[in-house]
Amino acid sequence: xxxxTVQGLTVDYGPVRALDGVGxxxxxxxxxxxxxxxxxxxxxxxxLSGLVPARAGTARLDAxxxxxxxxxxxxxxGLAHVPEGRGVIAELTVEENLHLGALGARAARRGTAxxxxxxxxxxLFPVLGERSGQLAHTLSGGERQMLVVGRxxxxxxxxxxxxxxxxxxxxxxVAQIFxxxxxxxxxxxxxxxxxxxNARSALSIADRALVLGLGRVVADESAAALAGDxxxxxxxLGA
Amino acid sequence: xQQLLTTTLSGLTLGFVYAAFALALVMIWRSTxxxxxxxxxxxxxxxxxxxxxxxxxxSYWIGFAAALLAGFLLGSLVEWLVIRRVDASNPINPxxxxxGLFIVFHSLAAxxxxxxxxxxxxxxxxxxxxxxxxTVALTGFGIFTILAVxxxxxxxxxxxRFTDVGLRMxxxxxxPEVSRLLGVRVGRMLNLGWALAALVGSLSGLLIAGGGLxxxxxxxxxxxxxxxAAVLGGLDSxxxAVLGGLxxxxxxxxxSGYLGSELVAMAALVVLMAVLLVRPGGIFGxxxxxxx
Ligand SMILES: Nc1ncnc2c1ncn2[C@@H]1O[C@H](COP(=O)(O)OP(=O)(O)O)[C@@H](O)[C@H]1O
Ligand SMILES: [Mg+2]
Numbered sequence: 001x002x003x004x005t006v007q008g009l010t011v012d013y014g015p016v017r018a019l020d021g022v023g024x025x026x027x028x029x030x031x032x033x034x035x036x037x038x039x040x041x042x043x044x045x046x047x048l049s050g051l052v053p054a055r056a057g058t059a060r061l062d063a064x065x066x067x068x069x070x071x072x073x074x075x076x077x078g079l080a081h082v083p084e085g086r087g088v089i090a091e092l093t094v095e096e097n098l099h100l101g102a103l104g105a106r107a108a109r110r111g112t113a114x115x116x117x118x119x120x121x122x123x124l125f126p127v128l129g130e131r132s133g134q135l136a137h138t139l140s141g142g143e144r145q146m147l148v149v150g151r152x153x154x155x156x157x158x159x160x161x162x163x164x165x166x167x168x169x170x171x172x173x174v175a176q177i178f179x180x181x182x183x184x185x186x187x188x189x190x191x192x193x194x195x196x197x198n199a200r201s202a203l204s205i206a207d208r209a210l211v212l213g214l215g216r217v218v219a220d221e222s223a224a225a226l227a228g229d230x231x232x233x234x235x236x237l238g239a
Numbered sequence: 240x241q242q243l244l245t246t247t248l249s250g251l252t253l254g255f256v257y258a259a260f261a262l263a264l265v266m267i268w269r270s271t272x273x274x275x276x277x278x279x280x281x282x283x284x285x286x287x288x289x290x291x292x293x294x295x296x297x298s299y300w301i302g303f304a305a306a307l308l309a310g311f312l313l314g315s316l317v318e319w320l321v322i323r324r325v326d327a328s329n330p331i332n333p334x335x336x337x338x339g340l341f342i343v344f345h346s347l348a349a350x351x352x353x354x355x356x357x358x359x360x361x362x363x364x365x366x367x368x369x370x371x372x373x374t375v376a377l378t379g380f381g382i383f384t385i386l387a388v389x390x391x392x393x394x395x396x397x398x399x400r401f402t403d404v405g406l407r408m409x410x411x412x413x414x415p416e417v418s419r420l421l422g423v424r425v426g427r428m429l430n431l432g433w434a435l436a437a438l439v440g441s442l443s444g445l446l447i448a449g450g451g452l453x454x455x456x457x458x459x460x461x462x463x464x465x466x467x468a469a470v471l472g473g474l475d476s477x478x479x480a481v482l483g484g485l486x487x488x489x490x491x492x493x494x495s496g497y498l499g500s501e502l503v504a505m506a507a508l509v510v511l512m513a514v515l516l517v518r519p520g521g522i523f524g525x526x527x528x529x530x531x
Binding site: 049051071072073074075076080081083087089090091092096099100101103104105151155 | 403406407409410413414416417418419420421422423424425
């Protein structure tokens, strides 16, 4: 089981402080990162995966110091990040997108012991198999989300960062994809950090939830407790 | 009939050279959004590398191979030393930079190799084939030119379509950030792209030089023709660049053969302006506009 430990994480964009001393621990399972637009969810995920430099703090994935790991090495230390807006490479085919994901797996994770290979991904998302030769820009929003999740799985991650996977998707599609993520966590021991504005859907599959408000952690508790905490829900989640 | 054939064949041969040069420009534009104005003098430098070796007694082929290798290394070096350090958020910066490199390479060549004209050998005959009692304008070197460009284009197609490195290079060009998240070492891929583009540029330089004269400016007209060919093809499309090169070679050959050779440079610029005004996305419609 993988543990992500973050302490005092602080990030500035010029004069704007986007994260201010964020600390939490993810001991496995699904941790939802909730908060209104602009709370710092995307910044947190981008900092963990090396796309945004931190001003201060630490972030460790088991023995790896994430803040000293370049973004292009993240898949090789077991971290996969599906960015906001999904990050489909539209000019490549579905299969090329997936193959690219598999190329990023660290060598030791490839081959015999692999939990996720192309066959498995096509089993999980049959529609991707049907469309394997099509350019990715022909896919619907839901299919794109399946593609980027499948592509991230092929890197054999121990932790998966998902940034607003529900954005722009029909509730039925969101439910389908979230159920599948829950299944991957239970069956394959995947750890997930799920940034969402859609608190209701996220809490329905999460084990724990972290609420960000203006770059600070305002709540860190079990998903069930948060779902029942009307005060917090009203204050930070608008629900 | 004889003139039509001659004009067509010499236009095709030249068109393949422009195609190679345009392809090199497009490869760099696609991956780094930079028009490499220094590509002609980079190719020129590598032609001198070949010439120095050939003059020292090595075979044409040793010189040829060394020039291509030099092109590859020079492209990699230029990307590493200069291009990746430029702040491309203002698009004028890389333009000034590659224009600056253009002048630097010219001066270096004049300094190291001298600025007089030197003749460059060709590995094959420069006389047309005789068929019956007429001479066809296709020379041995012309056939070599066409084959060499076809091999280069074919090699690139195989690399980009069917290898993991090619997939990584395309992904880096299309979406560098997502590629990094997928474990692609994007900087390395862009560097390799510059190296390969410079190699293809060197090839066009060697093909222009063969059987002719080289001096520090001998490639400069090709910048204009190669750029026109690339724009004809839409600047973003490797296949478009090749077709654009062939089309331009043929058109200019007809202008030269039927209207007068002094009009060629002007004709190329007229074509360039016409395309930019009428079809700024290139004449081969349907090539998708790049998403921003
Ligand atoms: N590239 C950037 N440059 C400057 N400010 C930014 C940038 N990205 C985000 N911000 C600011 O940082 C804060 C957090 O944004 P973000 O992490 O995108 O929040 P969320 O994903 O929760 O909506 C916001 O105030 C936002 O305006
Ligand atoms: Mg966000």
